[in-house]
Amino acid sequence: MNAIPERGAFVPAVAERVDARFAVQKPGRILDRFFRGSGIRILNLSSGGFSAEGAGNLRRGDVIWITLPGLGLIRSQVRWRVEDRFGAAFLAAESLRVRFLNGPPRAGHDRGA
Numbered sequence: 001m002n003a004i005p006e007r008g009a010f011v012p013a014v015a016e017r018v019d020a021r022f023a024v025q026k027p028g029r030i031l032d033r034f035f036r037g038s039g040i041r042i043l044n045l046s047s048g049g050f051s052a053e054g055a056g057n058l059r060r061g062d063v064i065w066i067t068l069p070g071l072g073l074i075r076s077q078v079r080w081r082v083e084d085r086f087g088a089a090f091l092a093a094e095s096l097r098v099r100f101l102n103g104p105p106r107a108g109h110d111r112g113a
Contacts, residue, residue, distance in 0.1 A: 019046040028052065031065040031073075040066075049089040055081050064088060 021044045028042040030052075040054035050066065058064065062078045066088070076088040 019048045021046045029067050032058070033063055042066075043085070047090075049076065049079070049087060051085065051087040053085050055084050055086040058086055063091070 023044050024042050026042050028040050029037055030040055031037050038054065038056050040052040043051045043053060045068075058078050058081055060078055060081055064076050064078060065073050066076055067073050075091045077091055078086055078088050080087045
């Protein structure tokens with residue numbers, strides 16, 4: 001039975017995850033709200049978000065943009081940060097979920113067909 005947590009109780013972010021996460025360990029780039037770029041290392045990725053190293057001066061709640069191959073520039077929001085690691089949720093998760101589950105586009109193939 002799932003108990004409803006008391007008001008103000010800590011609920012781990014893991015409890016909210018419904019999408020499979022894939023370990024990627026790849027370099028990436030983000031843009032902050034001032035469109036300043038910085039390098040990160042993407043640790044894992046799902047259709048709902050990602051976690052990475054290289055948080056710099058990011059804070060919980062910051063809106064950032066990450067570039068992902070085959071998906072382009074994606075608006076995200078930082079949900080947690082511990083030292084140099086952080087996790088962010090894609091703000092357009094529903095449309096990304098469809099594109100992510102269909103896989104990256106293949107050269108010479110139109111998605112609309």
